[in-house]
Amino acid sequence: MNALETTPTPISAPVGILAELTHRCPLGCPYCSNPVELDSRAGELDTETWKRVFSEAAAAGILHAHLSGGEPASRRDLVEIVAHCKKVGLYTNLITSGIGLTQERMRELADAGLDHVQLSIQDAMAESADRIAGYKGAFARKIDVARWVNEVGIPLTVNAVIHRANIARAGRMVEFAVELGARRVEIAHTQYYAWALVNRKVLMPSHAQVEKAVAEVEGLRETYAGKIVIDHVIPDYYAKYPKACMGGWGKRTMNVTPHGKVLPCHAAETIPGLEFWTVREHSLIDIWMNSPAFNAFRGTEWMLEPCRSCPRKTIDFGGCRCQALALTGDARNADPICHLSPHHDKVAEIAATFDDVDANVSASDYIYRTLKTRVPAE
Amino acid sequence: MSDPAEIGGEVKPRLPRGVHLKHDETRGEWLLLAPERVLKTNPIAVEILKRCDGNATLSEIVDDLAAQFKAERARIETDVRALLGELAAKRMVDL
């Protein structure tokens, strides 16, 4: 088809699909990883289209279906979608804030074959948690939801995003997850893109706070061995090498937006010039193999120095494209988190600005994530 | 708790809800699927995990494997304990 095609390394089958069923969400977390321009309800894919997408996902070799959002429980057809995923042999993981679930609905989801629930918490303390979520009563509701998940016997993961207002309780959140009956807990320090980038000023903790929190959580691994699995995503900003973003661009996962656009990672739309295909016009496997966006940063051919001649290029794939773009102006550059990047000083500079922040963040400091208001330009 | 040598012979291992052993047609191999995890399983692990049904005890599983593969019981037992200990620590098997 394309005369300029170079001999490509074979493209392996995708492993996971992250389905953003909707961007609607009752909460307003200021670090939300959804794009700042959220998809409207009106353009959302209908039930039949989502079912087709999941059938195509299973046929393409995808194993895990992550049902996400926004808040996936905001979709009335959630149970039907889960049942369909089950039918086509996908492992279903519901990524939820819990708001919008009821005990009855949890039972229906369990009967439909839901395999796993990942429940987000905003903090281990009610008042602070509700302030971060921008929703009164969210904390109390999540405790109910955790109980319902345990009642129906679905394994529970608790997920907490860490930032300045809750970092003092990073370790406490592990304990809280145990109390909620979780088998697994994710303690993930905020990654600064999308809404988190808009709110970076009020989210970013100091280096000292980070070090203390990281050590605290690491110290709990032993205490809870065999009881809860701790997945710890430590912050980028103080690392020496970047993370292998998404396990490599176009290597493992596909992200489908509420309107059906398929992205290699959920922030990929911030990169100008990429052409995304939609499930309305193409099959999932066609998109995986042939869409320009997926092929843009596959393999190592696109890399610039220092990545191009670096032995780690097949380990971290040069890090995150979106972060490279945001901080260096060119998505092909090494992720500036890398100490080998000529732009690495920018990361240190940003991090240093936060060295003497305190932990008091009031609600009025946040720009809450919402479908309605527009975000002021920075 | 998950020290392999300390697992009792009478435990009845089982895969908890949310953990599946699946033959993947696309890749032509057996995989153990768990929340956010995909583990490749070698043929021995597959035979062990197929028997973790919550009814058979660890000793019975070892007996069964030793008989079927005409292998030395002690070696099989070491393999079974090592695998179950590792998976229990990851909370992918309930003992």
Ligand code: SF4
């Ligand atoms: S991060 Fe918060 S606001 Fe964003 S989708 Fe999740 S619960 Fe909703």
Ligand code: SF4
């Ligand atoms: S130079 Fe590029 S490939 Fe090498 S470690 Fe840094 S980001 Fe990774």
